[in-house]
Amino acid sequence: MSQKNLIVAFGGMSPEHEVSVLTAIQAISALEESNYNCIPLYITKSGRWLTGEKLLDLSNYKNLSQLEADCTSCAFVKDDTGKTFLKEQDGGGFFSKPKSQSVYAVLCAFHGSEGENGSFQGVCEMMNIPYSGSGVLGSSLGMDKVKAKTIATSNGIPVTKAVNFYESDWEKEQDDIITVAEEYEYPLIVKPVSLGSSIGVAIADNREELIDAVETAFRYDAHLLIEEAVNPLMEINCSVIGTPDDCRASVCEKPLGQTETLSFEDKYQSGEGGDKGMASADRVIPADISDDLTKKIQKLAVKTFSALDAAGLARLDFLVNANTEEVYFNEINTIPGSFSFYLWEESGLSFDALLEELVDIGLKRHRQKNGRIRSYETNLLSEKAVQGIKGLKGSKS
Incomplete structure (x- = not known):
């Protein structure tokens, strides 16, 4: 039985970038004996999409600049029939065409920010590609x-009691926010709203530590939580x-x-x-x-x-x-x-x-989605309709 191309997508513009790399390499290793041909799709910290064999070796990530130079830019593309491919954009050498590989499904191995918050899932939805994990809504809520x-x-x-605020709120209403938070009594927990892996999380035992924890957490996120401690x-x-x-x-x-x-x-x-x-x-x-x-x-x-x-x-x-x-x-x-x-x-x-x-x-969720009616047949752009729109424009004073 021929292997199916499973795109393993990881990396991304996130403080959890390195954790994502570890997860992806673990998954690719675990699937070595499977019926999947794992193709790495690595998104760099600057947002470049890369693929290549060098991405399969964890030791190569010690020098990210060299790794990026050794890999090939890529993107999802569709052919005339609507089939999706992962296409190399600058590979193949001077006399050969860039390689394109069909996409069976995508295994999402991102952590945090742009890869886990629904944005990459939205790309897959737009390209009509089956992908693992939560959809756009579930990913963004999570x-x-x-x-x-x-x-x-x-x-x-x-859930525990908490107060949430943005950086602009902190600049204008710092005393009010602290007053509300202190009603929960110390120690208090400060957290970025949209990060994981405990990045930016701190325990504050007094007001001075609370202010310091908040200022530090704003380095990672513009939206924070102060929670009561259990x-x-x-x-x-x-x-x-x-x-x-x-x-x-x-x-x-x-x-x-x-x-x-x-x-x-x-x-x-x-x-x-x-x-x-x-x-x-x-x-x-x-x-x-x-x-x-x-x-x-x-x-x-x-x-x-x-x-x-x-x-x-x-x-x-x-x-x-x-x-x-x-x-x-x-x-x-x-x-x-x-x-x-x-x-x-x-x-x-x-x-x-x-x-x-x-x-x-x-794959099952993708089949179910594609089994629904996804377009509404109407002749909205008929000649008569277009003339009506032109008439509306002409009626403006």
Whole structure:
């Protein structure tokens, strides 16, 4: 059986760029024995689209300038029949044509910003390409912590109290914002609204630390949250796979960090090695919590996944009061680091099987979309209609 071209898209203009590279290389390695021919589509930090064999070797990313020089610019294009290809734009040498490779589906391995927020998914929709993960709406909602909390609340899913504000608000109403936040009492958590991997997140124990944390977080995002802290805190995560109307939860995990709130270093630079992405983080799997609490979190994870119109695979993070076992939805990662394969392996699903199911879900959703009526036949631009429009123009005084 001939292999099908699976475009693995990763990188992007995001502070989580390097984490995305790790996830993509892990996925390509896991699919080596599959029926897919994995073709890398790497988006640089400046937004260039590149492809090439050199992108398959993680060691080449130590020198990004050289890697970019060794790779070939590319783009999605359609032929006269509407079939989509990944076409090299400057490759093939002087006497040969640039290579074009048909696209069966796209595996999205972005983290943060332009790749995970629905923008790349919108490109795939415009090109009518099957792709993995959440759609444009689910991806954008998942990236926006404020919108996600609002929807969670409207669906009866508990969240912590928080105040959100933009940089312009902070410049004009700093004292008012601090007054509202301090009603929750210290310590307080400062977070960028549209980033993951704990980038820009800080704990503030007093007003001076709060102001400093806010000013630092504005380096990463123009929209911030100040949240009340759960104390004593226990973080529990759970992955969900499927579609909004048909999904299931993995086992739960309890991440372990050097502080109560996990840092970027805790997530990606602890454990056995930084080249393993989220798989290298210290954690307890399955989480050493009661069966009742496990079931409660799994149920909330599935409910939240559906409420946020997520699809494919996601990881949902919860904050738990270790004394009372009250559970609060924290955030959803619509493309989790390492695709959370370590949670599914403990749930009886291997990494390669997980990825193949993820692609299959994308293909199924694509077929369902294309099975609907997508155009409305009308003769709006007939000669009579055009004359009417001209008449409207002529009637203007």
